[in-house]
Every structure is written in structure tokens, then in C-alpha cells.
Amino acid sequence: PSYPKIAGQHKDYLFVALKSYKTENLSTWGRSNGVMGGIAKQYSNNELKALSAYVGSLDTELKTVPQSKFR
Numbered sequence: 787p788s789y790p791k792i793a794g795q796h797k798d799y800l801f802v803a804l805k806s807y808k809t810e811n812l813s814t815w816g817r818s819n820g821v822m823g824g825i826a827k828q829y830s831n832n833e834l835k836a837l838s839a840y841v842g843s844l845d846t847e848l849k850t851v852p853q854s855k856f857r
């Protein structure tokens with residue numbers, strides 16, 4: 787349950803998420819996660835873009851779920 791489902795996620799979102807793992811300790815847009823840092827840092831931004839486009843093109847379980855404004 788602690789692993790995000792990313793197949794079919796918007797590719798721009800995936801790219802920004804992956805790129806942010808290359809920058810740790812920057813609270814505005816960096817992300818700190820040991821595993822994902824190790825993965826993301828191996829790739830150039832162009833490679834992360836290609837990876838994001840591929841993952842974003844996969845079949846997805848993601849869907850938009852309307853929420854009540856007054857929960």
C-alpha cells in the first residue's frame with residue numbers, strides 16, 4: 787500500500803515528481819526518499835521525460851472521483 791500506482795498518471799506530473807527526487811533538502815520542490823533518489827539520480831532530465839511518457843501511456847486504474855465539498 788505504500789507504493790504509489792503511477793501507470794497512466796499524467797506524464798507532466800510524473801516528470802516533475804521524478805525530477806524532484808534529484809533535489810533533496812529543498813522544502814519548496816525537492817523530495818527526499820532514499821529509494822526514489824537512487825533511481826531518479828541515474829537519469830538525465832530527458833531520460834526522465836521519456837520514462838514519464840512511457841509510464842503515462844500505460845493502462846491505468848486511476849480515475850477522477852467526485853468529492854462532496856462539505857465533507
Ligand code: HEM
Nearest residue numbers: 788789790792800801803804817818819821822825837841
Ligand atoms: C524506474 C523505476 C521507478 C520509477 C519510474 C518510479 C517512479 C516513481 C514516481 C513517479 C513516484 C512519485 C509518485 C507520486 O508522487 O505520485 C515514485 C514514488 C515512490 N516510489 Fe518509485 N519508481 C521506480 C522505482 C521504485 C522502486 C524500485 C521502489 C521500491 C523498491 C520505489 C518505491 C517508491 C516509493 C516508496 C515512493 C513514494 C516516495 C515518497 O513518499 O516520496 N520506486 N516512484
